Amino acid sequence: MAEVTATPPGRPRAAPLRDDAGDARLAQCAAQGDAEAFRALVVRHQSAVIALARTLLPCAADGEDVAQDAFVAAWRKLRTFDPSRGSFFGWLAAIARNRAFDVRSRRAPAPVANVPDRAAPAGGDALSEEDAHRALDRALAALPDEQRAAFVLAEVHGLPLAEVAAIEGVPVGTVKSRAARAREKLRAALTREEIEP
Amino acid sequence: MKPDDRTDAALDDWIGARRAAAPSAGFADRVISTADARTPRWLPFAAVAAAVAVAALRTAAALAVFVAR
Numbered sequence: 001m002a003e004v005t006a007t008p009p010g011r012p013r014a015a016p017l018r019d020d021a022g023d024a025r026l027a028q029c030a031a032q033g034d035a036e037a038f039r040a041l042v043v044r045h046q047s048a049v050i051a052l053a054r055t056l057l058p059c060a061a062d063g064e065d066v067a068q069d070a071f072v073a074a075w076r077k078l079r080t081f082d083p084s085r086g087s088f089f090g091w092l093a094a095i096a097r098n099r100a101f102d103v104r105s106r107r108a109p110a111p112v113a114n115v116p117d118r119a120a121p122a123g124g125d126a127l128s129e130e131d132a133h134r135a136l137d138r139a140l141a142a143l144p145d146e147q148r149a150a151f152v153l154a155e156v157h158g159l160p161l162a163e164v165a166a167i168e169g170v171p172v173g174t175v176k177s178r179a180a181r182a183r184e185k186l187r188a189a190l191t192r193e194e195i196e197p
Numbered sequence: 198m199k200p201d202d203r204t205d206a207a208l209d210d211w212i213g214a215r216r217a218a219a220p221s222a223g224f225a226d227r228v229i230s231t232a233d234a235r236t237p238r239w240l241p242f243a244a245v246a247a248a249v250a251v252a253a254l255r256t257a258a259a260l261a262v263f264v265a266r
Binding site for chain 2: 016035038039042043046047048050051054055063064067068071072075076127129132133136152155156157183186187190191
């Protein structure tokens with residue numbers, strides 16, 4: 001019998017390890033004004049939130065500012081976090097995603113120009129790791145917002161599809177197909193770079 | 198390695214690299230100080246005042262019911 005899973009499409013990948021129960025406890029303390037508990041949450045999630053903001057923004061340099069804004073916004077509305085509705089990281093990721101798209105919509109698209117127009121293979125058929133990453137960064141930046149968000153939240157940060165669906169306000173099936181379409185486009189971009197150096 | 202496997206491996210490798218980004222030094226401190234600076238100083242007092250007001254109203258209501266009886 002075929003195994004049915006609710007994981008994102010593509011190859012199985014180890015999801016990032018997170019301590020959701022510990023996060024919920026810290027969030028509860030932080031909501032009562034415990035700044036040290038909130039600091040612990042910032043330290044736990046800062047790398048992931050900065051990375052998330054960077055992948056959603058046209059200019060990666062804005063990632064840290066957006067992440068900082070997201071954490072400050074989270075601090076102010078910690079009382080609205082409900083662990084029964086999803087993980088703390090999912091809640092925080094939703095804030096960061098919305099902040100990133102706000103910034104994105106206020107600015108004209110540009111900084112992709114900082115990246116060379118095409119990856120320069122180091123020689124031979126296979127792209128170097130750096131070239132492949134550059135090609136994928138460009139392909140990700142070129143995706144429609146909804147596909148990029150679905151892919152980044154579900155595949156890069158390993159959020160359950162149901163949580164991504166709640167963040168995006170669409171059915172789980174829609175998230176699944178958006179993430180699958182994004183993955184196909186990224187694979188295609190990589191294949192193109194390999195075939196047409 | 199087949200080309201498809203190589204593509205998937207490169208994609209997975211990139212996904213792993215984009216999952217985390219090192220924050221600059223003092224990031225958590227900046228977040229905490231900004232959050233602290235943006236928290237209105239009157240908020241704790243307002244919360245206490247609201248709690249006292251609610252308790253007073255409840256007492257008054259209970260007293261009114263008692264006197265009416």
